[in-house]
Amino acid sequence: MKEKNKRKADLGWLKIVFLIVIVTSGIFAYGKVAGLIRSGIKAALESSFNAPAEVSAVKWTPMSISIGRIAVVGENAEKYLFVLKKLRAEISFNHLIRKSLTVKDINLDLDMTEKVPEASKQAYREILAKMQAEKEEIERKKEGEKQISEQKQADVKEEIKRLFSEYISKKQAEIDDFRKSSEGIAARSVEIKNESETLIPKMDKAKEDLITLEQNIEKAYKEKDAKKITEKLKEIDAQKKTLDALKKESETIVKKISEVKKEIVSTKEGISAYVKNIKDNYKEIILADIGFLKDQIPSLANIYAGKDLLYQYGKLKSLYEKVMIIKAKLGKDEEDEKEVKKKKKKAGRDLVFPLRSPMPKFWLMKGRAEIRTEELVFRGDLKNITSSNKEINALTEILLHGQKNTYEVDVNTYFNDENFYGDISAKNFTINGMDLSVVILGKASVNYKLEYKIAPEGAIDLKADIFSAEYEGTGPLFQLISNIKEFYLNASGEEKEGKWIINAKSDLDAKVRENLAKELAEKKKEAVSYAEKMFDEWYEKNIPAQYDILGKNSDMISGLADPAERKKALDKLYSDLKTKANGYLDELKKGAINEGIKKLF
Amino acid sequence: MLKLIVKFLKVINSNAAIGTVAYSMALGALMAQYPSANIQWIGLLVLVLFIFKMNFQAFLLSFIVFGLIPAFLHPAANAIGNVLLANPAYKDMWTELYNSPFGYLTGFYNTVILGMTALFIPAFLILFILFLLFVKVYREKLRDKVAQSKPYKVFVKIPLISKMLALASKLHMD
Incomplete structure (x- = not known):
């Protein structure tokens, strides 16, 4: 009993140790995750704004996150670009476990007026200079890469040439085999021809000898010279050896002729199957080349045209991937495919049930914002800022009220991701400016005019027009976009219950989509027709010569005098002559016997 | 692993409560067969x-032995899960x-x-019943025969095993 209790106590200690390990790991993991969030936010801000950022300690639970202060240093380290104070966000755990970051509520206190402390200025200036130099270096590298990439994509024909020579070099061994086979056939055909040309005179000579023998035998018969006929019969037998040797030689040549004929037929069939195979497969490879837009489309489509274009691209991409699998099967390893299959293996099947709440990648359900600038203080509400308005089926709402001295400004914006084309750079957006401003939309610059009047009583008359759009860069896709001569982007303001609402609509996405489809179809047609031309050129250079060699040799072999027929005729001549000679001899012998008997009586 | 086998042999040969041994084995077998990426498995482990x-x-x-053999319960479980979910x-x-x-974290939506x-x-x-019978039959009918059998004697004479048995017996005595 005592012993049992002791063992129990031992096990109890073990459990406590285990518990301590679990709790310590939990605390460590909590701290680690907080650190990761902090460093992640800092790195993201520094890379986005290319300026040093300050992020204070992060407190988090699976349902909330609080950060005391987030600040990004502004130009020349005089002021902070912005300081976000006491950020607190409520996160939906239910969404988080399904990989959707959904903020249920957030408080944003944004100060754009705070100055950088004197003590930190020098250090920040040095960091800013260093970051600027790094950025320039990265941009230089990117520019170089972009140029290389554009060069690669600039000429579809060059790409097809490359693909074709790559494919043909893989197939080179086969055409070399056919070439060797044709050359072998030609050499053997000449050999057979020579052998045949040596054999035929020998046969003709044997025939002449037999005919001479026949004449001599007939002469001896007329002279009733049995002795001479017997001698000639011996000569006939001696001729037999020559005839047998000729027979052997003739059979060998006939066999060789038949073999070469068969080989000519099979080589012709092989070349024709090989050519068909190249023609068919190569077309598939060329179709795959429409993937030359692969790397550029998603980012540009995101910037210019939203989801519909991405859907089109998705379809093209899946076609491209299918063709690439065919290409891989033509000569590459299938290991990758096997690995993908392995990864997918999971016990059972997951069933999906309808979700009551949408799960976009990011969704800020609602929040309050206070933004202090040098000019104004904005306060207001944010609603439905999301990675996909379609998924949540609601418009994004930014309702801010600004106030300074005698006038007030309301910025009430409602938009969804179908008519919003990119991140508006806050740096270039000034609500109180009367001048033309340039809003950077990714790689496009759009000139717009924003007009507003502030009535003495505070009412605002607002009108926005897009005048022109310019695009940077070259290459097929940029060309595609610059083809769009005009599009409409209408931003109108309307007053509702004393607040102004800006609505923006555009047909840019439809135009880009239409152009892209046209361009892709043309490129595809051009690619296929050029591929066919390349194939024809290659065919002309390589294949007819092979067929020519085979055809000539086939004709030559067929045109050879048939030794078998001659041999048959010789055999018959030999056997007739022998029968004839024996008949003459018998007759003479019989006659001699009759003469003898007559003499006896 | 060898140490674990020796300890298991000690348990099965000793007078440890037969029910505890059987249900521990049954739980070990089932936990090895149960897919692990869900909260009920973790809860069960804590229990x-x-x-x-x-x-x-x-x-x-x-747990180790049934974890090494193929998931023999999965085909039946898949069929039952399918019927229930559909x-x-x-x-x-x-x-x-x-x-x-x-509910989502339980992974119930997997068949x-x-x-x-x-x-x-x-x-x-x-x-549980099968393991209960196994331990009972082993203790009543097989234990002595196994102890007298040549393979067992050879096994316990292996230097490493004999050392471990001595150590285990020393611990037991203390």
Whole structure:
């Protein structure tokens, strides 16, 4: 009993140790995750704004996150670009476990007026200079890469040439085999021809000898010279050896002729199957080349045209991937495919049930914002800022009220991701400016005019027009976009219950989509027709010569005098002559016997 | 592993409560077969470690052995899970559960996980009875024969095994 209790106590200690390990790991993991969030936010801000950022300690639970202060240093380290104070966000755990970051509520206190402390200025200036130099270096590298990439994509024909020579070099061994086979056939055909040309005179000579023998035998018969006929019969037998040797030689040549004929037929069939195979497969490879837009489309489509274009691209991409699998099967390893299959293996099947709440990648359900600038203080509400308005089926709402001295400004914006084309750079957006401003939309610059009047009583008359759009860069896709001569982007303001609402609509996405489809179809047609031309050129250079060699040799072999027929005729001549000679001899012998008997009586 | 086997042999040969050994083995076998990426498996592990009165040697050996052999319960579990999840009568209940964080974390929407959950108690009872019979029959009829058998004698004479047995017996004596 005592012993049992002791063992129990031992096990109890073990459990406590285990518990301590679990709790310590939990605390460590909590701290680690907080650190990761902090460093992640800092790195993201520094890379986005290319300026040093300050992020204070992060407190988090699976349902909330609080950060005391987030600040990004502004130009020349005089002021902070912005300081976000006491950020607190409520996160939906239910969404988080399904990989959707959904903020249920957030408080944003944004100060754009705070100055950088004197003590930190020098250090920040040095960091800013260093970051600027790094950025320039990265941009230089990117520019170089972009140029290389554009060069690669600039000429579809060059790409097809490359693909074709790559494919043909893989197939080179086969055409070399056919070439060797044709050359072998030609050499053997000449050999057979020579052998045949040596054999035929020998046969003709044997025939002449037999005919001479026949004449001599007939002469001896007329002279009733049995002795001479017997001698000639011996000569006939001696001729037999020559005839047998000729027979052997003739059979060998006939066999060789038949073999070469068969080989000519099979080589012709092989070349024709090989050519068909190249023609068919190569077309598939060329179709795959429409993937030359692969790397550029998603980012540009995101910037210019939203989801519909991405859907089109998705379809093209899946076609491209299918063709690439065919290409891989033509000569590459299938290991990758096997690995993908392995990864997918999971016990059972997951069933999906309808979700009551949408799960976009990011969704800020609602929040309050206070933004202090040098000019104004904005306060207001944010609603439905999301990675996909379609998924949540609601418009994004930014309702801010600004106030300074005698006038007030309301910025009430409602938009969804179908008519919003990119991140508006806050740096270039000034609500109180009367001048033309340039809003950077990714790689496009759009000139717009924003007009507003502030009535003495505070009412605002607002009108926005897009005048022109310019695009940077070259290459097929940029060309595609610059083809769009005009599009409409209408931003109108309307007053509702004393607040102004800006609505923006555009047909840019439809135009880009239409152009892209046209361009892709043309490129595809051009690619296929050029591929066919390349194939024809290659065919002309390589294949007819092979067929020519085979055809000539086939004709030559067929045109050879048939030794078998001659041999048959010789055999018959030999056997007739022998029968004839024996008949003459018998007759003479019989006659001699009759003469003898007559003499006896 | 060898140490674990020796300890298990000690347990099965000793007078440790037969029921505890059997249900520890049954739980070990079932936990090895149950898919692990869900909260109920973790909960079960906590129960096994901190709440249940277990024979750990029996549990661990059974867990390892049944973890190494193919998932023999999965085909049946998959079929049961399929029937339950595809049944229109339960659709509302599954949808409710799928929308709740707890339900989602259980992974019930996987046919094998749901099937294994449904099979858990009957399978546990069957395995418990089988292991109970095994230990009982072993102790009554096989223990002496095994102890006298040549392979066993050879096995216990292996230097490493004999050393470990001596150590185990010393610990037991203390």
